[in-house]
Amino acid sequence: MLGFLKGLSVTMGQLPKKKVTLQYPEVMPELPDRFRGVHRFIPDLCIVCNQCARICPTDCITLSGTRDENRKMHIDTFDINFEICILCDLCVEVCPTDAILMSDTFELAVESRDHLKLDMQWLTESEEEYEEKYPDRVPSLDAVLGEDGAEVTE
Amino acid sequence: MTEDRTQKTESSPPSSEAAVMPPAAPGMTGPPDAASAASTAGSTASADAAPEKASSAKTSAATSPSPAKAAPPKKAPPPPNPWVEAAKAKAEELAQALASQLPNGWLEEVGAVHHQPMLRVRKQHFPAVFRAAHALPSWELDYLVCYTATDYKEHLEVVAYVESTKFGHMVCIKTRTEREAASVPSIVSVHPGANWEEREMFDLFGIEFTGHPDLRRIMMWDEYVGHPLRKDFVDPSLTEEVNRDGADS
Amino acid sequence: MALIPNGTDREPMRSEKGSAAAQNSAPAAQGHAPMPYGGPAVDDIRMEEMLLNVGPQHPSTHGVLRLLVRARGETIVEADPVIGYLHRGTEKLAENLQYTQIIPYTDRLDYLASMINNYALCHTVETAIDLEVPERAEHLRVLVMEMQRIASHLLFIGAYLLDLGAMSPFLYAFQERERIVQLFNRICGARLTYNYMRIGGVKYDAPEGWLDDVRDFVPWMKGKLEMYDRLITGNEIFLNRVRGIGVFDTKTALAYGISGVNLRSTGMRWDLRRNRPYSIYDRFEFDIPVGQHGDCFDRYYLHLLEMEQSLRIIEQVLAQMPDGPVLGKVPKIIRVPAGEYYCGVEGARGELGFYIVADGKDKPYRLKIRKPSFVNLQLLPELLRGQSLSNLIAILGAVDIVLGEVDA
Ligand code: SF4
Ligand code: SF4
Numbered sequence: 001m002l003g004f005l006k007g008l009s010v011t012m013g014q015l016p017k018k019k020v021t022l023q024y025p026e027v028m029p030e031l032p033d034r035f036r037g038v039h040r041f042i043p044d045l046c047i048v049c050n051q052c053a054r055i056c057p058t059d060c061i062t063l064s065g066t067r068d069e070n071r072k073m074h075i076d077t078f079d080i081n082f083e084i085c086i087l088c089d090l091c092v093e094v095c096p097t098d099a100i101l102m103s104d105t106f107e108l109a110v111e112s113r114d115h116l117k118l119d120m121q122w123l124t125e126s127e128e129e130y131e132e133k134y135p136d137r138v139p140s141l142d143a144v145l146g147e148d149g150a151e152v153t154e
Numbered sequence: 155m156t157e158d159r160t161q162k163t164e165s166s167p168p169s170s171e172a173a174v175m176p177p178a179a180p181g182m183t184g185p186p187d188a189a190s191a192a193s194t195a196g197s198t199a200s201a202d203a204a205p206e207k208a209s210s211a212k213t214s215a216a217t218s219p220s221p222a223k224a225a226p227p228k229k230a231p232p233p234p235n236p237w238v239e240a241a242k243a244k245a246e247e248l249a250q251a252l253a254s255q256l257p258n259g260w261l262e263e264v265g266a267v268h269h270q271p272m273l274r275v276r277k278q279h280f281p282a283v284f285r286a287a288h289a290l291p292s293w294e295l296d297y298l299v300c301y302t303a304t305d306y307k308e309h310l311e312v313v314a315y316v317e318s319t320k321f322g323h324m325v326c327i328k329t330r331t332e333r334e335a336a337s338v339p340s341i342v343s344v345h346p347g348a349n350w351e352e353r354e355m356f357d358l359f360g361i362e363f364t365g366h367p368d369l370r371r372i373m374m375w376d377e378y379v380g381h382p383l384r385k386d387f388v389d390p391s392l393t394e395e396v397n398r399d400g401a402d403s
Numbered sequence: 404m405a406l407i408p409n410g411t412d413r414e415p416m417r418s419e420k421g422s423a424a425a426q427n428s429a430p431a432a433q434g435h436a437p438m439p440y441g442g443p444a445v446d447d448i449r450m451e452e453m454l455l456n457v458g459p460q461h462p463s464t465h466g467v468l469r470l471l472v473r474a475r476g477e478t479i480v481e482a483d484p485v486i487g488y489l490h491r492g493t494e495k496l497a498e499n500l501q502y503t504q505i506i507p508y509t510d511r512l513d514y515l516a517s518m519i520n521n522y523a524l525c526h527t528v529e530t531a532i533d534l535e536v537p538e539r540a541e542h543l544r545v546l547v548m549e550m551q552r553i554a555s556h557l558l559f560i561g562a563y564l565l566d567l568g569a570m571s572p573f574l575y576a577f578q579e580r581e582r583i584v585q586l587f588n589r590i591c592g593a594r595l596t597y598n599y600m601r602i603g604g605v606k607y608d609a610p611e612g613w614l615d616d617v618r619d620f621v622p623w624m625k626g627k628l629e630m631y632d633r634l635i636t637g638n639e640i641f642l643n644r645v646r647g648i649g650v651f652d653t654k655t656a657l658a659y660g661i662s663g664v665n666l667r668s669t670g671m672r673w674d675l676r677r678n679r680p681y682s683i684y685d686r687f688e689f690d691i692p693v694g695q696h697g698d699c700f701d702r703y704y705l706h707l708l709e710m711e712q713s714l715r716i717i718e719q720v721l722a723q724m725p726d727g728p729v730l731g732k733v734p735k736i737i738r739v740p741a742g743e744y745y746c747g748v749e750g751a752r753g754e755l756g757f758y759i760v761a762d763g764k765d766k767p768y769r770l771k772i773r774k775p776s777f778v779n780l781q782l783l784p785e786l787l788r789g790q791s792l793s794n795l796i797a798i799l800g801a802v803d804i805v806l807g808e809v810d811a
Contacts, residue, residue, distance in 0.1 A: 003637025010634040011571055020578055034592035034607065057504035088507035088598050093606070102592070267743045298660045300745055302771040304760050315745055319657060319673060347660030350781050373487040373810065382495055
């Protein structure tokens, strides 16, 4: 009986303590900057090197680009199939220009599977949202472009 | 008990376990050729780093006695790795110890798999080898570590790593079977823990384990046709018309 | 029905073999004691064998394990685990993936101990290609692996107690685990599928202040372990449920290839961190607690004791943590020289091993995962035979399986 009462005292001891749960939809969890949520994409940075599509273990990235008159590649379409993306972060890791990154969106419930085929527009919006939310976490685009513009040639 | 065993390992010839320890270890306890090779490796490459490395026992660091030129190469492709040589010597030793208890022609190959001794045996004698190795004094390979098969296109190979919890040896025992009507005698009578692994191989490789008490598919359902881990396997859902969005998805 | 294809009869006990066994065991029913409350005499009761289906959606089977139990009255005559509901063919998938690409898949094996899975694969590949891992990376790896072990053991204790009907330890366990998960979230950006390790090191260095937070975590967790001890270990109801059931001895365990806590609970001091030293575990001082009776209580208690040892290791790692890079010199495309490699590490549930057959390409020719849960689960039918039905969940829970790993 003693052990039982001892255990009960632990339970009683919890009573005055603060709640540890989060009122989730109202209160959002705080997520670290490394958090791997749904991707965000910065089309201006992408050099269409196809590395992200190649490393993706589930083959869920499809992209296409064209060469403009300055012989620079521009991205035309960039789709991620979120039905099969496993949020492994490998695409972000290999991207030489950090054009593809991850946001903190983790809510992936949708009403139809088609909504999980995310295109460039969605991903770009995701980037904008992220920038708005965490202005301190994203370097200004101009700074990045300025550096890479000189650097990034084919 | 751990302490006991560690000491035993040190006094016995380098086990597979010792083989993943730094070069300093076989230099002290290993057979002469391995010892000389290891010490050469130590003097050329890692002499200065040896003391710290010895304590770190980092496998990758330890298993790279790359510039070991002294050891007489038994195999054509260089470099002759002292660990491999030691493992081969050990495999020979085990083969000799086992030979008296097994009928002629049981052994097909003696060698090393990475840094572990390897015996490839005739499949008829597969369970007998395990039984003998289990009972063999000063070996007592009593623990089945890893048991699986590989499809090498021309044949299937069944691989088992057995370990001695008492002496710390780890040995790889293999056998081969043809791909058509593949069958291997079951080792469940020696290692009951092989039961599900054999069922898995039966399921995914289509190897019939004769003498298995309860051979049926384990991962796939019973009506499933085909053996997915074979190299020539083609997923039927990729060729047939399958209604992916239908009720059965 | 997606899980059980139409027309499937996965009920092996209905086969002729099963019914033959049933006839053989029929006389056993005669041995029942008369009921205490003066009901009909045992001989008058129609003692029929009953086929009971437990799972696959049963909450106490920790995932999609299905148990077919043949029971005679309250006694289990035979139990047959039916697995494969979560089979994703990881081994086949891996044959078409580069070594780095396999790492995220290992997260999904034993999803309660992803870090250790990550490590087991990376370690095998590193062994195969003779790659040196920087010191700091190695320390970080050990650090996260031990934290992972604690998180996994915590979940075991919580879930086990929940199986036995105690609600609050489950909630506490999640509370404690949450702190570890948050720490992991900060270092690698995910809460469950970490994908943190890389061949040749780890993906990220610890963020600012992270190591200090781990340092704070250790004494806090020690206090919590004491709390668990007080809360659970002495509880008479719990003790009556778990003492002396699910007993097996070292010999059986070795014959069945059992590893991890299940093996140690029988008194065998067998821990790969000691017996086949890998990484930098030989630099740390820690004990390997072992049980005495090999029963469910020992298994529960060992989990508690092992957490304590993990905390000890964490303390030492923190004290020694060197500076430096966290990723070694790794070729851009990792090609493993032709050969076969096997490395086993001490996972949270036993020996987790990767066996790689390489053919010199950037993808494995064959990859086999030595899954501790899968091997350990084989013993379950033996443990359940002759037990009362009410012990089923207690015994199953203590074997501590994760179905993601069993089915791989
Ligand atoms: S996160 Fe992984 S799975 Fe998802 S798109 Fe990137 S590489 Fe592919
Ligand atoms: S890796 Fe980066 S730059 Fe290359 S195609 Fe993908 S997103 Fe564009």
